[in-house]
Amino acid sequence: MRRLGTVLTAVVLAGAAVSATAVSATAAPATGAAPAAAPSAACDTGGWGSALKSADARDHQPLKQIKAGQHACYDRLVFEVPTAGGKPVGYRIGYVKELHQDGSGDLIKVGGGAILEIRVAAPSYDPETGKSTYPGKAGQPLPGVDVKGYRTFKDTRFGSSFEGDTQIGLGVAKRLPFRVVQQKNQLIVDVAHS
Structure with missing residues (x-):
């Protein structure tokens, strides 16, 4: 019985190796470029x-810009927030069933x-002057951020800037x-492709 189990294990492992080789070979670009590395x-x-991640707010400087980028293993969202002396910026990021705008509670479709709700401890306005530092509008896609064709990111929505936090809804393929x-x-914020 033990010998049969060893033989079956060897067959399964050999089959997995052949399958992995076949996947790598078919995943190679047709342009003659070097094949992509195995995803694993x-x-x-x-x-x-995929659990909630957070850090205490230590600096409430205004948000300047949000950018997106694609990488081999993940899609990336970058928040530009000037900080005094390199202090970390507070945040609270986690999956939600629906995105509700801070302050009003209005539902924002994403x-x-x-939906990954991202709250960054950085207002989208200058607290001293009230002047906007980031042009986001409630319920609208993020200005200058186009995620069409991204593997993981599917949608972006500005929620609000309320009580020192900026709220963003990031639609992703799945949790x-x-x-x-x-x-x-x-x-x-990096979200894996798989």
């Missing part, structure tokens, strides 16, 4: 997870299979692992 080796998203990284004046 190149796309290590261990430790990302396309995609799942996928994500991570949050801070670098100098940037708060970065």
